[in-house]
Amino acid sequence: MGISAGLIYLAGQPTVNWADSDQPRPFRQKRYFYYLSGSDDADCYLTYDIKKDFLTLYIPDFDLHRAIWNGPTVTKEEAEHKYDVDRVHYHASLRRDLEKWARKYNQSDPVYILHESEKPTAPSVDFRLDSKQLLPAMNAARGAKDDHEIQMILQANKISGIAHRKILENIRNMSNESEIEGLFLNTCISHGAKNQSYEIIAGSGRNAATLHYVKNNEPLKGRQLVCLDAGAEWNCYASDVTRTFPMTGEWPSAHTRSIYRLVERMQEECIKRIKKGVRFLDLHVLAHTIAIEGLLELGILRRGAVDEIRNSGASKVFFPHGLGHHIGLEVHDVSEENIMALDRTHGYSPVLIPAACLSPCTLSAPVLDDGMIVTVEPGVYFSRPALADAQKQPFAKYINFELAREYIPVGGARIEDDILVTADGYENMTTAPKGDEMLEIIGGER
CATH class of the missing domain: 3.90.230.10 (Creatinase/methionine aminopeptidase superfamily)
Incomplete structure (x- = not known):
């Protein structure tokens, strides 16, 4: 990409049910997300601070109902051991971390996203985004x-x-x-x-x-x-x-x-x-x-x-x-x-x-x-x-x-x-x- 600062934001594949059904579709992780995170878990997110070379994986919060029916999702300790990332947080921290980064850096450095449909959301922030450079850069890297x-x-x-x-x-x-x-x-x-x-x-x-x-x-x-x-x-x-x-x-x-x-x-x-x-x-x-x-x-x-x-x-x-x-x-x-x-x-x-x-x-x-x-x-x-x-x-x-x-x-x-x-x-x-x-x-x- 030829850049030295900014934040990459990617959302993993969410759990999605079939139309008009309470049954989930077979899970298949988004490939760009997997390429950066190594995570094959549903409902995850990641951020990568380019200047600091720092990758954070956000995993689902604990859900008792889900744990009883489907088994517990990956824990913070398990994810830290399993994935080559710098830090693991639960999803509850995502919005706060995005707002904190945006207040410090977003005026000069954009948040890089793959698609316009995958924008980060935080009520108090109007993010400065770039949806043009990340996709071709990742395509080149995956060649x-x-x-x-x-x-x-x-x-x-x-x-x-x-x-x-x-x-x-x-x-x-x-x-x-x-x-x-x-x-x-x-x-x-x-x-x-x-x-x-x-x-x-x-x-x-x-x-x-x-x-x-x-x-x-x-x-x-x-x-x-x-x-x-x-x-x-x-x-x-x-x-x-x-x-x-x-x-x-x-x-x-x-x-x-x-x-x-x-x-x-x-x-x-x-x-x-x-x-x-x-x-x-x-x-x-x-x-x-x-x-x-x-x-x-x-x-x-x-x-x-x-x-x-x-x-x-x-x-x-x-x-x-x-x-x-x-x-x-x-x-x-x-x-x-x-x-x-x-x-x-x-x-x-x-x-x-x-x-x-x-x-x-x-x-x-x-x-x-x-x-x-x-x-x-x-x-x-x-x-x-x-x-x-x-x-x-x-x-x-x-x-x-x-x-x-x-x-x-x-x-x-x-x-x-x-x-x-x-x-x-x-x-x-x-x-x-x-x-x-x-x-x-x-x-x-x-």
Whole structure:
């Protein structure tokens, strides 16, 4: 932020009931609040005096009724031991402390808040506020992860890997997508990860072509592939893992094998190029190039050179999302974005769908830096709506629709790992089996 004084004020997630109900919604701490406080408790607040470098956490006052029904909230002594803060006060002190600080300093130094809707309140004070600088500063800080954050994401990936493996070991005996979701949840929870980073996607057959399919309730009989996109959360930090696999230890058709191996090649070629200083968008273009080459070999794309087809936008029919995104406290984590966006002459536009691409797979994102964690998740899909729309587009001449429709039962394939960027390369944080190892586990050979 480039400032030396002022007060940061953040409110944590309050306890909120469902509409027209006395039942509370599942609690999920606000991520900016957690980033500064480390507290995963409801109904908390914090202040950070920038000049004094002093962080105060405000915890809920003791409530006898709440303690009887739900158990007591964290005590001052417990919070002081548990959290890396300078001071812990009960909520009853918050208004008094804000008024005291404002009388001394607020005339010259503002109170920094994330949003206009999260203003501090005190009847005797008209606070001088700044709601512009804090959010971009925190986004920039959250881009690269420290050692503690890396360990949290490694643990989330470890549990996700165990759960994915458990699915592979049991998929031959399953009959419905719901069993996949249930076993994945059971495995994560039994290993201490109660929360998922996002809603589980367990799409079989044609459902695998729906990028965020979450119904997870259809029979598996007759389906060629399952696309399982699921990741556990550990201490508020996310993992994001996708595996695509058949119901047995063998590919059920040449079509499924060809599409999986193509996506596998897309991912491997992109991952091995990750290091500090690389523009992630160039890897996105590379993934499209490999996809086009593979689809040309299969005859699904035709009548054009690779560059010509890529520039037409035809490959977006089969690979409609970004290659990946930042991951951290959010599964689609925040980061600093360069204010100097690349112009459209760089050739990225034909392979980008802005609404489907998140940083760092955007025109405005800076290059990868040491400590960033990104997903690499290429995919190839055969979506009925996408193919129907493609027939109306100028690039339709490059697509063999008759052959493409033969692949609709395949649905699609996506493979996703979480990758830590290092100064001279990368570390793959994801342990879930894939490729030949995956097939051996399904077949009972491992």
